[in-house]
Amino acid sequence: MKVPQAYLDARADEIRTAALRVFVLKGVEQATMQDIAAEVGLSPGALYRYYPGKEQLVQAVFSFCHEQNREHMQAALEGRGSPRAALFSLGRLVWDRFRDPAALEQFTLNIDAALSAARHPDALAEQVRGLHRGVVEQLAELARAAQANGELAPDIDARAFALTIVACVDGLRLLFVEFEGELDTEGVYETLGRMVGALAPAATKG
Amino acid sequence: MKVPQAYLDARADEIRTAALRVFVLKGVEQATMQDIAAEVGLSPGALYRYYPGKEQLVQAVFSFCHEQNREHMQAALEGRGSPRAALFSLGRLVWDRFRDPAALEQFTLNIDAALSAARHPDALAEQVRGLHRGVVEQLAELARAAQANGELAPDIDARAFALTIVACVDGLRLLFVEFEGELDTEGVYETLGRMVGALAPAATKG
Amino acid sequence: MKVPQAYLDARADEIRTAALRVFVLKGVEQATMQDIAAEVGLSPGALYRYYPGKEQLVQAVFSFCHEQNREHMQAALEGRGSPRAALFSLGRLVWDRFRDPAALEQFTLNIDAALSAARHPDALAEQVRGLHRGVVEQLAELARAAQANGELAPDIDARAFALTIVACVDGLRLLFVEFEGELDTEGVYETLGRMVGALAPAATKG
Amino acid sequence: MKVPQAYLDARADEIRTAALRVFVLKGVEQATMQDIAAEVGLSPGALYRYYPGKEQLVQAVFSFCHEQNREHMQAALEGRGSPRAALFSLGRLVWDRFRDPAALEQFTLNIDAALSAARHPDALAEQVRGLHRGVVEQLAELARAAQANGELAPDIDARAFALTIVACVDGLRLLFVEFEGELDTEGVYETLGRMVGALAPAATKG
DNA sequence: CATGAATGAGAGTTCATTCAT
DNA sequence: GATGAATGAACTCTCATTCAT
Incomplete structure (x- = not known):
């Protein structure tokens, strides 16, 4: 009983992974269950047996992508050191993902999911929004810590700052997807880094 | 004979506008010609009579959205004053659009178009990318002018700077769409403005 | 009141002629009322105003074609001279039509009509069959006259002979249509002529 | 795995046969996929699964009909004996098909195909024409052999002779279709046989 | 458990026909 | 009478889903 269950789960993962590939390649709506089945090597x-329908499979893929993102984020935020150092090491991690060949796919799906969320006010949508809000919140927390530590000008609105960073990352990902990876992401990293650095209190600078 | 033509054009616009609404509501692929026809109050x-097929209608809508964006941008870039002032007045205009009730729809479509472009390497895709590239280029030009004018640190990569700004705007629009307009866009405006301001050469500051 | 009626009839003829052209070009089923209207220079x-529907227009065209054929035939049969001479002059007339540029069209329509007749057991079908039967009957009569005149072997079945000739003509028209006019129709004329000639009673020969 | 493939092929044949029936009944263009599906007892x-689209199904049906005709012809042409005997035994075989209940359908389709070929200059059209040309050529060859053997007057144009025979057969089939099988085909056989017989060189006669 | 043939609703699209102008 | 924009039923074809094997 236990081994079969493990097999089932493994198969479900396999299907979800194949679905992600197909979704990215053809778009969620254009991808057919046949396509996905062919990708896994199963019959439609x-x-x-693993997902009650296409919609649920889509949701599973979306959830997985966001979970991945969240984990990356989480891992980065747990870094030690000063808040400012944590922020920069987080940035480094986020940017390193642009080099991951699988990232293009996941970014595409994330954006697709965001659009879906915007259109269907269902549970998934709220979950996706919740994830995003969490990220902003954690980043804002980090900003506040940096302010407390004298590494960020105290008159900056921490939430707005966090939102700006998130917007910049999300926007870069959107552009990255649109230009199929041919983008000077590192230049943006440096520019943004300088911008953030420039927000340090006057005394700290130099 | 003259009036009819005007009526026909008006009808074509009506259809395009209705299509935009439906596309935003249900997504481009999910939207059916029936849906659109019902929205205009016509039969499928x-x-x-007005568009040879769904694809052409989609293109018309996409083109319209991008054209709108381009016009806003163009108008803003023609502003007088120092490069720095132009940049800020451009920013103001861009941000004011977040208050336009129609903007949410157009942003959604722009993102949809970007995804489409990422998936189908057709003429439309290249057109969309071209528009984006043009915007970045003009912004980079503005940055270079600002550097020449001593308003922006000379060791900043103008293109990377432009890309950063565009990413931030696009990302904010994505978040704006995801959160259905409930977003502190002004906070981001101020933060980004401060960041850009902080990139001025040391001497200018103070 | 009289002049308008004449105009109406003229217009109806114009439409029927245009319809014939379009039918031949695109096939009866593929031809749209729009096509036909465009061909006449009218609105759909x-x-x-002239025909209650497409079906009636089709019937008008079919009837016209068969009427044309019948008239050609009739004219030929009224020729003077010996039955044998009448038969050959009739043949000459029939074959001369292969040189008429409009004939390809009418043959096509005749075959189309024959197929239609085979499928729909309606009044038109019976009318078309009646026309064909009449032709065979008149030809058989001619054959009988030729036999009485000692120009055709008396042990030939006159109806079968007539049917053979008609089959040959219809078959040649079918081939003519299939090969778009690139066909050695004269060779067939000569061969058939020789065959018929060879059926003369032994004594007449030489 | 082997049995399924056989079943699939059988089903494809079943569909093709049903399509032929429907095509004959309503005409190729008028026949809908729904009609055909209903005829086989399947859903549209x-x-x-068996044919990629209506066009391909039409081609399959046309090809099948022509293949049938070609096989009949081929079998007949392989007959032994003198060229003259071969010609007559071929005639017998061709005429025997008029007694086949399925022939009416196939003739109808052949004519439909010929009309189609006349209108659409596509690959199918050329294939159909090629088949016809081949038949004429083989018959002409037979005629030449008959001439060499002293069974046919040497001053007859062999190709024109072949064309005449083919026209007669095709025309009879057209009439056969038009009159739904109520036709004295045997009378034509005898008349044509006599005509051909009468073309023998003078010496051979008697 | 897996298969894959079959389903059937619904997509985009066409076109004979109508009717307000 | 003529127009041509509008209709809406019907077409071909797709695909999420089911179920006998």
Whole structure:
């Protein structure tokens, strides 16, 4: 009983991964269950043993992508050192993902998910928004810590700062997707880094 | 004979506007010609008098959205004054659009178009990318002018700077769409403004 | 009141002629009322003043074609001279039509009509069959006259002979249509002529 | 795995046969995929497992009909004996098909195909024409052999002779279709046989 | 458990026909 | 009478989903 369950889960993961590939390649709506089945090497009917329908499979893929993002974020935020150092090491981690060949796919799906969320006010949408809000909140927390530590000008609105950073990352990902990876992401990293650095209190500078 | 032509054009615009609404609501792929026809109050067959098919209607809508964006941008870039002032007045204009109730729809479509472009390497995709590239280029030009004018640190990579700004704007729009307009866009404006201001050469500061 | 009626009839003829052209070009089913209207230089709606619907227009065209054929035939059969001479002069007339540029069209329509007749057991079908039967009957009569005149072997079945000739003509028209006029129709004329000639009673020969 | 493939092929044949029936009944253009599906007892969508679209199904049916005709012809042409005997035994075989209940359908389709070929200058059209040309050529060859053997007057144009025979057969089939099988085909056989017989060189006669 | 043939609703699209102008 | 924009039913074709094997 236990081994089969493990097998089932592994198969479900396999399907979800294949679905992600197909979704990225053809778009969520254009991808057919046949496509996905062919990608896993199963028959179309078999998919329904693991997911009740296409919609649920889509949700599973979306959730997975956001979970991945969240984990990356989480790992980065747990870094030690001063808040400012943590912020920069977080930035480094986020930017390193642009080099991951799989990232293009996941970014695409994230954006697709965001659009979906904007259109269907269902549970998934709220979950996706919740994840995003969490990230902003944690970043704001980090900003506040940096302010307390004298590494960020105290008259900056921490939440707005966090939102700006998140917007910049999300926007870069959107552009990255649009230009299929041909983008000077490092230049943006440096520019943004300088901008953030320039927000340090006057005394700290130099 | 003259009036009819005007009526026809008006009808074509009506259809395009209705299509935009439906596309935003349900997504481009999910939106059916029936949906659009119902939105205009016409029969499905009638649409084909004005657009040869769904694809062409989609292109018309996308083109319209991008054209709108381009015009806003163009108008802003023509502003007089120092490069720095131009940059800020441009920013003001860009941000004011967040208050336009129609903007949410257009941003959604722009993102949809970007995703489409990422997936189908057709003429439309290249057109969309071209528009984006043009914007970055003009912004970079402005940055270079600002550097020449001693308003921006000379060791900043103008293109990377432009890309950063564009990413921030696009990302904010993505978040704006995701959160259905409930977003502190002004906070980001101020933060970004401060960041840009902080990039001025040391002497200018104070 | 009289002049308008003449105009109406002229217009109806114009439409029927245009319809024939379009039918031949695109096939009866593929031809749209729009196509036909465009060919006459009228609006689609106007056609309905002259014909209650497409079906009736089709019937008018079919009837016209068969009437044309019948008239050609009739004219030929009224020729003077011996039955044998009448038969050959009739043949000459029939074959001369292969040189008429409009004939390809009419043959095509005749075959189309024959197929239609085979499929719909309606009044038109019976009318078309009646026309064909009449032709065979008149030809058989001619054959009988030739036999009485000692120009055709008396042990030939006159109806079968007539049917053979008609089959040959219809078959050649079918081939003519299939090969778009690139066909050695004269060779067939000569061969058939020789065959018929060879059926003369032994004594007559030489 | 082997049995399924056989079943699939059988189903494809079943569909093709049903399509032929429907095509004959309503005409190729008028026949809908729904009609055909209903005739086989399947749902419309199921047809697309076996044929990629209506056009391909039409081609399959046309090809089948022509193939049938070609095989009949081929079998007949392989007959032994003198060229003259071969010609007559071929005639017998061709005429025997008029007694085949399925022939009416196939003739109808052949004519439909010929009309199609006349209108659409596509690959199918050329294939159909090629088949016809081949038949004429083989018959001409037979005629030449008959001439060499002293069974046919040497001053007859062999190709024109072949064309005449083919025209007669095709025309009879057209009439056969038009009159739904109520036709004295045997009378034509005898008359044509006599005509051909009468073309023998004078010496051979008697 | 897996298969894959079959389903059937619904997509985009066409076109004979109508009717307000 | 003529127009041509509008209709809406019907077409071909797709695909999420089911179920007998």
